[in-house]
Every structure is written in structure tokens, then in C-alpha cells.
Amino acid sequence: MPGLAVPTWDxxxxLLIGVILLEAVALYAGYGGLERLFGPYLMDLLVGGESSAQ
Structure with a gap:
């Protein structure tokens, strides 16, 4: 039957798919960490301190 064959993996x-997935996880974690460190500072800088004023 066509379409039921199991593909073989090279x-x-x-390895290439695994490396790409690891790179994606590292970038996600890295950018998340940068956002936590610099996000509040940049928001205050760009918005002018309105985000902390209530």
C-alpha cells in the first residue's frame, strides 16, 4: 500500500535536527534571561517611568 512505508533516518x-533543537532551546533560555535582566530597565527607559507609577 502506498504511504505506509516507514522512513529510515540518516x-x-x-544529528542535525538534534543540534537545531538544542540551539533553539539555548536561544529561548538566553533571550528569556536577557529579558528578565534588562526588560524592566528598558521599559522604564522607553516609556519614561510610567510603568512603575500608579
């Missing part, structure tokens, strides 16, 4: 392709 080890190099699997």
Missing part, C-alpha cells in the same frame, strides 16, 4: 540528519 544519522547525520538526526
Amino acid at each position: 544519522p547525520e540528519t538526526a
